[in-house]
Amino acid sequence: MTAPARVRVPALPIEGGCQCGKLRYRLTKPPLTYYACHCTVCQRQSGSAFGSSMMMEADGVDLVGPHETFGHRGGSGRPMECAFCPSCGVRVTHQIVGSDIMVIKPGTLDDTSWLVPAGHIFTATRQPWVTLGADDGLLYEDAPDMPALKERWRQMTE
Numbered sequence: 001m002t003a004p005a006r007v008r009v010p011a012l013p014i015e016g017g018c019q020c021g022k023l024r025y026r027l028t029k030p031p032l033t034y035y036a037c038h039c040t041v042c043q044r045q046s047g048s049a050f051g052s053s054m055m056m057e058a059d060g061v062d063l064v065g066p067h068e069t070f071g072h073r074g075g076s077g078r079p080m081e082c083a084f085c086p087s088c089g090v091r092v093t094h095q096i097v098g099s100d101i102m103v104i105k106p107g108t109l110d111d112t113s114w115l116v117p118a119g120h121i122f123t124a125t126r127q128p129w130v131t132l133g134a135d136d137g138l139l140y141e142d143a144p145d146m147p148a149l150k151e152r153w154r155q156m157t158e
Contacts, residue, residue: 004156005116016109018085029060033153038126049127058102118152
């Protein structure tokens, strides 16, 4: 594997929101990690070849504006709550019930130009045209080693 890419996290707060702009958020703490997930649940949720997730300490995420939630089971089988805008339907977060970690859907950030994933997870179900190699960070065919993804992200952002 090659050396980690360098990532410059923008100054806090980092802001984002849904497509119509009625649901906004502010991130007041830095991300814990950022990765791309190739599981079939994320493919369906994103309507694309993969979903991307940015893990945050939940108390560092401030949702502003109307939002609704729905319950769902993630790839781990654990129940989670997903927050979305009731006007445009864009999901902006999900959180395993009872967890102090919240996941931001980083495509909803106002500025995504700085994002580089620390790795790719559930690659066994990636689309056949998606190619990954040594420059793409940590690669996991199934569930990831989350502490390793967080450490890689730390190395990328120090």
